[in-house]
Amino acid sequence: MTTLARDRLLSTIQEPLELSKTELGRLFGVSRQAIDGWHEHGVPPPRQAKAATVAAVVDLLAHRLKPERLPGVARREARAYGGLTMLEMIERDRHEELLAITRRSFDWASTA
Numbered sequence: 001m002t003t004l005a006r007d008r009l010l011s012t013i014q015e016p017l018e019l020s021k022t023e024l025g026r027l028f029g030v031s032r033q034a035i036d037g038w039h040e041h042g043v044p045p046p047r048q049a050k051a052a053t054v055a056a057v058v059d060l061l062a063h064r065l066k067p068e069r070l071p072g073v074a075r076r077e078a079r080a081y082g083g084l085t086m087l088e089m090i091e092r093d094r095h096e097e098l099l100a101i102t103r104r105s106f107d108w109a110s111t112a
Contacts, residue, residue, distance in 0.1 A: 009043055009048070009051050009052065009055055010024070010035070010038055010039060010043060010051065012055045012058055012059065013027075013051065013054050013055055013058055016058050016061075016062055016067060016070045016071075017058060017070055017071050017074045017087075018070075018071040020032075021035045021036065023087070026087075026091055027054065027087065027090045027091055028047055028050065028051070029091075050090075050093070050095055053095045053096055053099050054090055054095050056099055057086070057090075057095070057098055057099050057102050058070070060099075060102055060103065060106065061073065061074075061102065064106050073086070074086040074087050075087060080101055080105070081098070081101070086098060
């Protein structure tokens with residue numbers, strides 16, 4: 001993965017959810033300063049899988065919801081997440097579970 005692609009990976013998460021560097025760092029358990037480094041040098045290999053999963057959640061939301069709704073949706077507690085927000089699910093390393101729940105919520109064939 002090129003540095004440009006790694007930086008885009010962070011941007012696909014940070015921009016649609018309107019996250020500060022501090023909030024983005026909290027999702028990955030790192031400091032704001034570390035996020036600055038990630039923007040400059042790319043997401044480190046041990047964090048790339050999580051970043052890709054979170055980006056997939058954001059991408060799914062972005063294709064199904066109005067862009068201005070994403071920040072609020074990510075910050076709203078939901079019963080489907082055990083009373084947590086999407087951001088709290090990510091912080092607690094439950095990002096893969098979040099992706100599965102999000103996919104199911106938009107699977108119209110299975111909800112009918």
